[in-house]
Amino acid sequence: MSSSNHYEVYALKYAECTERTRGDSFIFDTTHDVPYDMDYFVWVLRNEQRTILVDTGFDGSEGARRDRPILIEPAQALAEIGITPESVETAVITHLHYDHAGGLDQFPNARLHLQEAEMVYATGPCMCHRVLRKPFTAEHVCQMVRRVYEGKVEFHDGDAVIAPGVSVHKVGGHSRGLQVVRVETATGPLVLASDATHYYENYETRNPFPIVVDMEDMLKGYDLLTALAGERRLVIPGHDPLVRQRFPVAFDNARPEVRRLDLGVA
Secondary structure (H helix, E strand, O other), X not given: OOOOOOOXXXXXXXXXXXXXXXXXXXXXXOOOOOEOOEEEEEEEEEOOOOEEEEOOOEOHHHXXXXXXXXXXXXXXXXXXXXXXXXXXXXXXXXXXXXXXXXXXXXXXXXXXXXXXXXXXXXXXXXXXXXXXXXXXXHHHHHHHHHHHHOOOEEEEOOOEEEEOOEEEEEOOOOOOXXXXXXXXXXXXXXXXXXXXXXXXXXXXXXXXXXXXXXXXXXXXXXXXXXXXXXXXXXXXXXXXXXXXXXXXXXXXOOOOOEEEOOOOOO
16 A cells, blocks of 8 residues: 555545436537446545545435436445444545445545535526536535534635545536646646536536536636646546546456556556
8 A cells, every 4th residue: 555645546436327418518519319327436545644535426226316326325334444434534536526426424434625616606596507506416405504513614715635645636517616636746736626527528628517606617627637647647637438448457356347547557
């Protein structure tokens, strides 16, 4: 296991959607009806000192409600790499959309890190608009509020250090308080972009994802990803099936849906 301030980084796929098209993922596209699948991940950072979860995914009941059946519960996916839900003490929530904060109740002991702007957005007047609240689930937001009252949420206003070698950076764009995670690895700084770029192609061609609250912030976010990662190959998109092609299976006998990101491309 990595030591010092370097981390092992894992992507754990827990769900997929194979009924999407390019029109669902790119604002400007001349092949809008071409199939374009989406993967759903949670991520784990760990070394000898600590384990940090990035996002909590969504559970089976939420998947059924949204017609997004899961392959494995996120908590179970973590168990397969030796992490019990109760042992997770730190979790970064990149934003409060259902597929990133839908499993909060599976990690009852975690201290949650969230941008102030995201909580304001998810509980404020913008949620009076159906189109803006569609990616949120009210119960997930209420769970976050309860965690605030339990003293288990740490809010950030912009850039912040979560632990030695791990920092968060507010991007916005897709959601008002979206944050990305920069993590030091043995192969250099790696950025978990979450929904700052759903796919490599959003970022590489600057063709935005259609769910967006601030287009300018989304486009500026693409530049920030490059600056934070140092190398474009170390920007990890939030939903791209290509992640499973570009990075190796985590270890012998691991499920193929578990990928190791800090070792470089496969």
